[in-house]
Amino acid sequence: MIKKKLEPYSVLEKGKKVSFGNDTPVVIKGKGTAQLKEKVKARNVLYVDGLKHNLLSISQMCDQGTEVIFRSNGCTVRDLDTGETVIKGRRTLNNLYIFEEGQQQCYLSKDDEHWLWHRRLGHLSFSQIRKACKYQAVCGLLDIKIPDNTICKSCQFGKQTRTNFPEKEGTASKPLELVHTDVCGPFRTRSPRGEEYFILFIDDFSGMVWLGLMKHKDEAFEKFKAFKALAENELDHKIKCLRSDRGGEFTSNEFF
Numbered sequence: 572m573i574k575k576k577l578e579p580y581s582v583l584e585k586g587k588k589v590s591f592g593n594d595t596p597v598v599i600k601g602k603g604t605a606q607l608k609e610k611v612k613a614r615n616v617l618y619v620d621g622l623k624h625n626l627l628s629i630s631q632m633c634d635q636g637t638e639v640i641f642r643s644n645g646c647t648v649r650d651l652d653t654g655e656t657v658i659k660g661r662r663t664l665n666n667l668y669i670f671e672e673g674q675q676q677c678y679l680s681k682d683d684e685h686w687l688w689h690r691r692l693g694h695l696s697f698s699q700i701r702k703a704c705k706y707q708a709v710c711g712l713l714d715i716k717i718p719d720n721t722i723c724k725s726c727q728f729g730k731q732t733r734t735n736f737p738e739k740e741g742t743a744s745k746p747l748e749l750v751h752t753d754v755c756g757p758f759r760t761r762s763p764r765g766e767e768y769f770i771l772f773i774d775d776f777s778g779m780v781w782l783g784l785m786k787h788k789d790e791a792f793e794k795f796k797a798f799k800a801l802a803e804n805e806l807d808h809k810i811k812c813l814r815s816d817r818g819g820e821f822t823s824n825e826f827f
């Protein structure tokens with residue numbers, strides 16, 4: 572807290588220190604009462620030289636008969652006896668809760684320094700952050716301690732992998748046991764012979780593909796007969812099952 576805002580103010584003997592998020596001890600120079608609002612005072616406010624912002628201790632606020640409620644967009648300090656709201660704060664874009672009373676600003680630090688650095692450095696592990704501290708590799712990076720609990724929700728999600736797809740069921744154990752087929756087209760550009768459709772036959776067992784060009788969809792059965800003769804002769808197996816997406820081209824009686 573700014574010294575001139577503390578009234579009454581008393582100088583403290585040397586040696587007393589206070590530590591912040593990064594465990595850096597800072598000397599307390601004095602103590603006093605700060606007027607936060609017309610009727611609201613904060614007692615036992617410490618004056619620390621070199622601190623850039625005025626910080627309000629939540630535990631001290633609670634010890635002085637108020638409750639502090641934090642919400643996603645702001646916070647409220649309420650008097651426990653009367654239930655009256657004594658101060659309201661808003662949350663800034665960099666996640667600080669600010670009490671604004673004219674020129675006077677009190678900041679509440681929300682983030683611990685070590686977690687802030689973990690996020691700033693792209694979720695770098697704490698052992699690597701310690702290394703960066705040791706070699707002074709990052710500008711402005713103070714001596715960051717490894718926190719007791721180093722589990723980061725975002726890191727945990729980032730490390731998760733998706734489970735395998737289940738094993739395919741009902742696959743063929745020999746050639747032509749299962750053949751997949753589909754008709755594609757019509758295409759805007761026709762072949763030199765005027766075909767604008769093609770039919771595919773894929774052997775499930777070997778992955779071999781046969782392709783036939785067609786001028787019309789209703790040539791599908793003719794193409795199938797040609798493919799059947801060719802494939803059965805080539806592979807010395809009989810087609811057991813033909814599987815399609817049940818488009819109209821395969822529902823004609825010829826196929827059954």
Ligand SMILES: [Zn+2]
Nearest residue numbers: 694723725726
């Ligand atoms: Zn993380």
